[in-house]
Amino acid sequence: MIVNRLKAVILAGLTTTGALIAAPIVESLVNDGVLPKGIGAILLTLWGWLSAIFIWLAGESSISNWILLATCIFLIYSASHYCKLRLKYTTDSNSEDYEPPTLDLTSKQLKVFYYIGQAIDNREPIDFDNITKATKLSILSTEKTLLELIDLDLISTEKGYFGVTNFKLTHRGRDYYLELYSNETT
Missing domain, CATH: 1.10.10.10 (Winged helix-like DNA-binding domain superfamily/Winged helix DNA-binding domain)
Incomplete structure (x- = not known):
């Protein structure tokens, strides 16, 4: 019981430290125009959810829950990466009314x-x-x-x-x- 509480406190401290480190980095990326404005609130909410999930996993769950979470994360990442690549390399060149571009360049x-x-x-x-x-x-x-x-x-x-x-x-x-x-x- 004490070990689980200690793990939860350590994990909460690590997530808080991570948030403190990530906040200025995200702010500078927003100021540079790399990230859109308002992303900080979204990331902060997401960080809160993730830290709550990790505290729950560290304190009360078995290894099977960890494996299930890792599998879900991997599947979500793989699906989003596949969709991104699919959209990047899909063109309308298969449609019947497609004509290659003709341009008069200098x-x-x-x-x-x-x-x-x-x-x-x-x-x-x-x-x-x-x-x-x-x-x-x-x-x-x-x-x-x-x-x-x-x-x-x-x-x-x-x-x-x-x-x-x-x-x-x-x-x-x-x-x-x-x-x-x-x-x-x-």
């Missing part, structure tokens, strides 16, 4: 777009500096061209490590790159 846009496609094929990093060096365009011209390609929904941005902005092709951009690539090889 020479600068084609140069930058084609470099991004080739860099993805070669698994090279695609950040602003690499694009500027490879295409030999000025910094302002490269920036303007990238913004135009983003407006055309051919490329998108994602934050990499240490705040570096990386570029990737959208679904429409992949279709257009494959069309350009097939025309070049034939």
